[in-house]
Amino acid sequence: MFPRLDLTRTESPRASAEQALNSYSERISGQIAHKNRRLSARRTCQAVAVTVPAVPQKYSSTDIIVAQAVLDDWTAQNRFDPVRWNAEAAILVYDRPLHNRLLQLDDLQALDFGAPGSYHSVAATDGRVVLAGDFGIGAPVAAVIAETLIASGVTQILSIGTAGGIQTDLTPGQIISIHGAIRDDGTSHHYLPADAVVRPDPKLTARLEASLGDALGRRGSVWTTDAPFRETIEELRFHRDAGVLAVEMEAAALMAVCELRGAAFASSVCISDILSEQGWKALFSEASVREALHTMYSAAVATLMEPR
Secondary structure: OOOOOOOOOOOHHHHHHHHHHHHHHHHHHHHHHHHHHHHHOOOOOOOOOOOOOHHHHHHOOOOOOHOOOOHHHHOOOOOOOOOOOOOOEEEEEOOOHHHHHHHHHHEEOOOOOOOEEEEEEHHHHHHOOEEEEEOOOOOOHHHHHHHHHHHHOOOOOEEEEEEEOOOOOOOOOOOOEEEEEEEEEOOHHOOOOOOOOOOOOHHHHHHHHHHHHHHEEEEEEEEEEOHHHHHHOOOOOOHHHHHOOOOEOHHHHHHHHHHOOHHHHEEEEEEEEEEEOEEEEEEOOHHHHHHHHHHHHHHHHHHOOOOO
């Protein structure tokens, strides 16, 4: 059985999390390698086992499409104005009702940005912070957004989302500060090798946690997946027994992108649904969830308004 990520202790939670996450990742890598060897032995010559990425040598190779070239193309199409753009930080939101509500309540100014979604500068920050939303969910699109934002001059990214609780003591609207992610997505593996452990920026994470204050419920790791309709009971038990708190769809990829590109990243999520052996319980419309999303957004703005 895998060791629990004991992240509820008050003494040095980050050190405890990192040690447990490293051990957990090593065990996962070993188990995957063993399984692949068994599967390969059973396959005929007509089947070929494919890893992600298919060409591991890519990590030392040159990118063909770079984000700056995409920005230049948007500029030529009048879909991006670098003169008006002075964002240094970005807040990513995935929940559409939250995004729509923010557009009604906050003093936001629309910006042209060619990536999928909607982009607005936050007036209280003199345009230094941009709100990105309505671009969908999942690691691939989140990575595209992060890449182009970083190329535009953004050096700090905060991700504010929802997650499905897999620990039995989690409740709707409980806010989690993400300290690491299990890389069960595909995107992150194109940025960092499979044995790399992804983590958020410690300083930005500490600032976000300070802004959340008493609203912060837990600190810990999440399970990032590309396939919500293939989250199985076997996986639930595996990750729950290891102490992983919740499952979501972007954190691992965003950590990998920001690590490779040199940007600071931090994230918080609130529990919006519960997974168990009995099935799935959706709680997205609960008042505690809606309130938690607004709390996290306010904390994100406050974090990015502070001097570094």
